[in-house]
Amino acid sequence: MTVTVAIVGRPNVGKSTLFNRLVGRKIALVDDTPGVTRDRREAEGRIADLTFRILDTAGYEDVTDGSLEDRMRQQTELAIRDADVILFMIDARAGVVPLDQRFAQVLRKAGKDVHLVGNKAESKSAEHGLVEAFKLGFGEPIALSAEHGLGLSELYSIVSAAIDTAAEKKAAEAASDAETAGDLDQMPDVDVDITEDMLEGEGEEATLRWNPRRYLNVAIVGRPNAGKSTLVNRMVGEDRVLVGPEAGITRDSILVPWEWEGRVINLVDTAGIRRRSRVNEKLEKLAVGDSLRSIQYAEVVVLLL
Numbered sequence: 135m136t137v138t139v140a141i142v143g144r145p146n147v148g149k150s151t152l153f154n155r156l157v158g159r160k161i162a163l164v165d166d167t168p169g170v171t172r173d174r175r176e177a178e179g180r181i182a183d184l185t186f187r188i189l190d191t192a193g194y195e196d197v198t199d200g201s202l203e204d205r206m207r208q209q210t211e212l213a214i215r216d217a218d219v220i221l222f223m224i225d226a227r228a229g230v231v232p233l234d235q236r237f238a239q240v241l242r243k244a245g246k247d248v249h250l251v252g253n254k255a256e257s258k259s260a261e262h263g264l265v266e267a268f269k270l271g272f273g274e275p276i277a278l279s280a281e282h283g284l285g286l287s288e289l290y291s292i293v294s295a296a297i298d299t300a301a302e303k304k305a306a307e308a309a310s311d312a313e314t315a316g317d318l319d320q321m322p323d324v325d326v327d328i329t330e331d332m333l334e335g336e337g338e339e340a341t342l343r344w345n346p347r348r349y350l351n352v353a354i355v356g357r358p359n360a361g362k363s364t365l366v367n368r369m370v371g372e373d374r375v376l377v378g379p380e381a382g383i384t385r386d387s388i389l390v391p392w393e394w395e396g397r398v399i400n401l402v403d404t405a406g407i408r409r410r411s412r413v414n415e416k417l418e419k420l421a422v423g424d425s426l427r428s429i430q431y432a433e434v435v436v437l438l439l
């Protein structure tokens with residue numbers, strides 16, 4: 135049984151740093167500039183023996199004006215809807231700022247299992263912020279240091295409890311499904327070759343394992359503004375990655391599973407690459423580095439002109 139955990143919070147609090155730590159690889163871009171992450175990103179997270187689906191999100195900004203930040207906020211809200219557990223991260227050294235309070239209101243309305251996380255708590259200067267965090271109304275914050283790996287045992291308890299709850303819920307649903315099992319006879323048969331290594335658990339309990347590495351990776355690359363993200367959205371039939379007239383929207387390479395004729399293919403949307411001499415901004419360099427890595431890991435590369 136797996137659950138989905140989303141890391142949310144205002145820009146620059148350390149969401150991507152925690153995401154990378156839980157995934158065990160530095161796959162999300164991290165930098166001390168606010169607003170680095172733009173698209174929500176998912177991967178398999180792990181704490182000790184627990185595995186779960188983890189979502190990194192863009193820093194939350196309280197705007198509804200159609201701007202890039204507004205579209206990032208909408209993506210964050212989609213991640214919140216999708217998640218079983220929300221880790222609401224603040225920067226404990228900075229204490230509670232108005233944007234944290236505004237976001238807290240949004241999260242309260244979401245009616246989800248929200249846990250407050252005070253990051254950057256490795257130093258003494260975080261103590262005041264952790265006390266102040268109570269006023270956000272989500273109980274005692276978890277003192278965490280994503281960079282130094284402190285506080286992970288508390289995250290373990292939270293995820294473990296969520297997995298138990300999900301398993302109980304599934305058992306209850308299975309019991310009620312059994313009552314309506316007759317309806318299942320009317321479902322069409324679907325022919326999919328499922329091999330043993332695609333399964334998690336044993337016998338009748340086995341479920342499909344979620345592992346993006348197992349599928350064909352198709353990287354979509356090209357110059358900035360060539361329409362890579364638009365193509366990915368069109369293929370999957372939803373606004374999965376951010377698009378728009380602004381140059382260089384995509385930062386992290388984002389893997390988007392796509393089903394085609396019964397097969398799952400991972401489309402990888404990437405940041406636009408242009409002449410090296412023109413790339414001098416630090417964030418663009420990081421993003422292009424990620425695009426180049428995606429090319430390396432892809433089995434197929436689509437160059438969009």
Ligand SMILES: Nc1nc2c(ncn2[C@@H]2O[C@H](COP(=O)(O)OP(=O)(O)OP(=O)(O)O)[C@@H](O)[C@H]2O)c(=O)[nH]1
Pocket residue numbers: 144145146147148149150151152163164165166167168169170171172191192193194253254255256278279280281282
């Ligand atoms: N001292 C300290 N710094 C941290 C910690 N976690 C993250 N940072 C730093 O905080 C900065 C922001 O980290 P990110 O992980 O990029 O933050 P983010 O919340 O994903 O930021 P956006 O994507 O811009 O919203 C980076 O310089 C990190 O190195 C921590 O536990 N302690």
Ligand SMILES: [Mg+2]
Pocket residue numbers: 149150151162163164170171191192193
């Ligand atoms: Mg980030």
